[in-house]
Amino acid sequence: MEKEKGIVVPGDFLGTSEEFTPGKGVYDENGNICSLLTGVVSISDKRVIEVQSKVETPPVLKEGDVVIGKIEDIKDTVAIVSIACLKGKEDREIATARQAVIHISNVKSGYVNELKNELCHFDVVKAKVIDAKNLRLSTEEKSLGVIKAICKRCKGGLKWKGNGNVLECGLCQQREVRKLSEDYGKGIV
Numbered sequence: 001m002e003k004e005k006g007i008v009v010p011g012d013f014l015g016t017s018e019e020f021t022p023g024k025g026v027y028d029e030n031g032n033i034c035s036l037l038t039g040v041v042s043i044s045d046k047r048v049i050e051v052q053s054k055v056e057t058p059p060v061l062k063e064g065d066v067v068i069g070k071i072e073d074i075k076d077t078v079a080i081v082s083i084a085c086l087k088g089k090e091d092r093e094i095a096t097a098r099q100a101v102i103h104i105s106n107v108k109s110g111y112v113n114e115l116k117n118e119l120c121h122f123d124v125v126k127a128k129v130i131d132a133k134n135l136r137l138s139t140e141e142k143s144l145g146v147i148k149a150i151c152k153r154c155k156g157g158l159k160w161k162g163n164g165n166v167l168e169c170g171l172c173q174q175r176e177v178r179k180l181s182e183d184y185g186k187g188i189v
């Protein structure tokens with residue numbers, strides 16, 4: 001896999017534990033090695049795979065910034081997001097590990113009945129900072145929302161086939177819905 005030079009985001013599949021030994025900045029989930037960070041992949045001679053964040057001056061978040069993050073938890077009315085990076089500065093980690101929230105009223109325009117029908121644990125989202133002090137995010141705009149998701153049943157990658165807000169698992173064909181970004185599945189934004 002020619003991923004050595006690319007920037008990866010949290011949750012990106014890097015390879016299997018048969019191919020690589022997990023090093024820093026990655027996690028092993030049922031034999032699939034994925035990135036914990038936004039950063040650069042390196043593979044040693046002994047096939048140890050690592051992701052290193054490229055920390056320069058840590059960006060400070062402000063209102064209107066667009067960030068990439070991963071859903072860590074879903075409560076009744078809020079989704080907890082760990083912010084991975086600031087758009088336009090994908091190769092830099094945010095100053096500290098920052099947790100933000102998306103309130104159910106800021107997920108999309110219109111009424112949301114159940115937050116878990118819009119966002120799910122492990123989803124990677126693109127969201128806008130609407131309150132920098134309390135780190136509140138919004139995914140209302142068309143370009144915002146889920147950009148990457150995995151199947152709840154088998155953890156396979158969900159693919160968008162242009163069918164509304166419906167995603168389909170590439171492995172088990174399970175269908176799931178999300179508040180999708182129009183950039184879903186396009187990779188780095």
Ligand SMILES: [Zn+2]
Nearest residue numbers: 151154169172
């Ligand atoms: Zn599946």
